[in-house]
Every structure is written in C-alpha cells, then in structure tokens.
Amino acid sequence: MIARFNFYPLCPRPDVVLGVKQHADSSAITILLQDKEVEGLQVLKDDQWFRVPVVPYGLLINVGDQVEIMSNGTFKSPVHRVLTNAERERNTLAIFIIPDVAVGIGPVEKLINEERPRAYKDIKNYVELFFQSYQQGKRPIEAAKISQELH
Template sequence: MLYDYTAKVREIEEQLLKAMARSLSLPEDSFVIQFGERPSTYVRFNYYPPCARPDLVIGLKPHADGSGMTILLQDEQVEGLQLLKDDQWFRVPIMPYALMVNIGDQLEIISNGIFRSPVHRALTNSTRERNTLAVFCAPDPAKEIGPVEELIDEKRPRAFKNIKNYVESYFHYYQQGRRPIDAVRL
C-alpha cells in the first residue's frame, strides 16, 4: 500500500514539475531532467504526541526542506504546521483529503530562486496527537544539479552553484541550525 501511494505521489510530482516549467515558458521537461533517471523518494511518518506545554515544545524546529519537493498528507483533525513569512508565523489550515506541496531547497536551486523553499515548523498540541505522512522527492544524489540555464540572464544572474548530493550537505548545516541552501548560494 505504501509502495502504491509513493508511486502515485511520484506521478503527481512529475506533473507538477512539468507544469512549473511550463509556467516559466520552459520546455516541460526542464526540471524533470535535473531529477535524473533515478530520483530519490523518502517517506517519513511523523507522530507528535500530546504535550502539556506546547508553548515550550516545538514538534519540529524551523527549517526548509532539503528535497526538491515535499508532498505532505496532513492530519485530518489536528493543526500544527506553520510557515514563516516576513518574520511572522502563519498556520497552515487543514484541508481534508488534500495534499500539501512544499517546494524544497533543491527546486529553489534548479529554478534559480524563482520557486522558494519556505521555512516552516511543526507545533505540538496540548490534548491531541498529530500524525502526518511526508514524501520527500529529490533529484538523484549522483546527478549534479544547478540553475536551469534559461533562467539565468542579466536581470536574474546565477544565484546558486552546481552541487551533487545536496541532502548530504543539508544535514551538516541543519544540525548547526543554519540554512543549508546558503552554502550553495553565490
């Protein structure tokens, strides 16, 4: 069942990547090509138990995803996801039976910063547990990624270096509380 679910999510991801490329007047396979023949898929079940003092405990610290794209199935009843915008936290409402799509650092690199990887966090709830299922879709770690050439010009110069196996360096910076994408920013 999980295998079938992730296979369907990968189909959704590919269609989204094609639509995003078309939205920028690029050939539709421009982003898909960068993910390579063997894109990576990681699945994580998140369990946030009830916490008597949610004001003191964060379920997952603020971060941006190191994936290319993260597709999240949220808890149907308990909120907890928040996005950071303009130094203010905003709650992400629950939409039953909907998938939430989050751009990851690697797609920000590939799009030369046009599509941004948002900083987000997960909060605990004082009385109820929260469960989510995240599918992280990423380029093949053996493949070098970088900004699509058509997205680089005088008005929008190259913003990132090319990199292989971004996830490996991601966790190094994440553990230090730093934004991993800053390490490849020019």
C-alpha cells in the first residue's frame, strides 16, 4: 500500500496545464479522498471527458489495471486525468493497493472459458511496466494483452 498526498496549486493557465495527464492506475485498487470543495478529476468514457463530482469526505474507489488483468477484463480500469484551477488550490489523498511486485499476476482461471478466452498474459512487476509505458504516453495494459489473433 502506498499513500500519496497531492497538492495542486493555483494555475494561471488551466487551459494548457494539466494537474496529471491522462492515465489509468497501475494499482489493483485506488482509494481517493478528494478535496472537499474543489473539483478536478475527470474520467474518459466514449472518447469524452466527464467531471467527477466532489462528495465531501466521500471515498472514491477506483479499479486499477491489475484488477482488470486479474478479472480477465471483467472490471475495467478507467482512464482519468486531473485538471488545474486558476482560482482555487486543491488537495487530495490517494492510497494505492498494489500486489507484491515479486509475485506474478494474471487472469483468475475460473474467469477464463470458451466464451471469455484469456485476454491477458501473466506478468510480474506491473508497476515497472506502468512507469515505462506512462513516460512514453502509452497504456501499459496494452502490453499485457494477448493478441486476439491467437484465439
């Protein structure tokens, strides 16, 4: 488990500066305590960005890439980003629940069948793959997918 406090200061150009660029979390599960008043989180759905409303003192639970892999794609890891704000600063707390990097992950065997073939490879240290891909602007989960041509 890793906890990260995020501080987003005032930004004079929120039209050109993001707080965090678009990504999906490398964790299994992410727990987010948003700022109780200032919005900034957006989620991508059908190629459109939607704001995530603030629920004061509420916890937002986000499925990460590792649960998507382990669930053989049953649960999807959402792509999201954080906006900056010209008028108000924003604080959040994110807690990332991450399996031991030395232990491999892969789809649970009971979730693989003829109707739903194995969609992901077994992989170790997904977080390392995540950071390599993130720096290149790619989704790391794509590297974990099994080519559909094999099925």
